[in-house]
Amino acid sequence: SRIEARKYFNIDDDKLVLLFTGFIKPYKGIPELIECFKKIFSGNAILVIAGKVMNAEYFATVKKSINENIILVDRFIENEELQLYFNASDVVVLPFKKIENSGSVILAMGFKKPIIAPKMGALIERLKNQNELLYEESVEESFNVLKGMTSTKLLEIGENNFSELDKYKWCDFAKAF
Numbered sequence: 001s002r003i004e005a006r007k008y009f010n011i012d013d014d015k016l017v018l019l020f021t022g023f024i025k026p027y028k029g030i031p032e033l034i035e036c037f038k039k040i041f042s043g044n045a046i047l048v049i050a051g052k053v054m055n056a057e058y059f060a061t062v063k064k065s066i067n068e069n070i071i072l073v074d075r076f077i078e079n080e081e082l083q084l085y086f087n088a089s090d091v092v093v094l095p096f097k098k099i100e101n102s103g104s105v106i107l108a109m110g111f112k113k114p115i116i117a118p119k120m121g122a123l124i125e126r127l128k129n130q131n132e133l134l135y136e137e138s139v140e141e142s143f144n145v146l147k148g149m150t151s152t153k154l155l156e157i158g159e160n161n162f163s164e165l166d167k168y169k170w171c172d173f174a175k176a177f
Helices: 002-009 030-040 056-064 079-088 103-110 128-133 139-147 151-167 170-176
Strands: 016-021 045-050 070-073 091-093 115-118
Touching: 002 079, 016 030, 016 079, 030 045, 030 056, 030 139, 045 079, 079 103, 091 139, 103 115, 103 151, 115 128, 115 139, 128 139, 128 151
Parallel strands: 016 045, 016 091, 045 070, 091 115
Antiparallel strands: none
């Protein structure tokens, strides 16, 4: 449950939790994500960045910029653990610099999560039901929109994302990758 998942991470229930999960690579925009998060959100939000770092030099840059509101988990997240990360989160943030398709997007949709991502590639069509959270230039645009949303609206977007998956078959996703 959400409560159990947040206990696992020692996160208060009243916090807004943003999640990035996946391999941590330069094209995924993590330093920009951290800087925008620190600029827009104060102590009322937590950013969880979880995944295997693929470049030690890049990781050094990422690690230098974290603060007490950022949880950084540098390891491959096993399938059994993924539900803890997604259930603890309110929103999934995927600030890719380039993208055609993403398993993380499909996974987030399956967990009924709203997704902040760039307005590009297959994401435009796949996330058309939550267009207001897609950004043109910077994740900061979507963070500003997010700040004005109610928890009810976020739940509605997550439900819509989950419903959108009904339009696809797994073989459709396999072809995309």
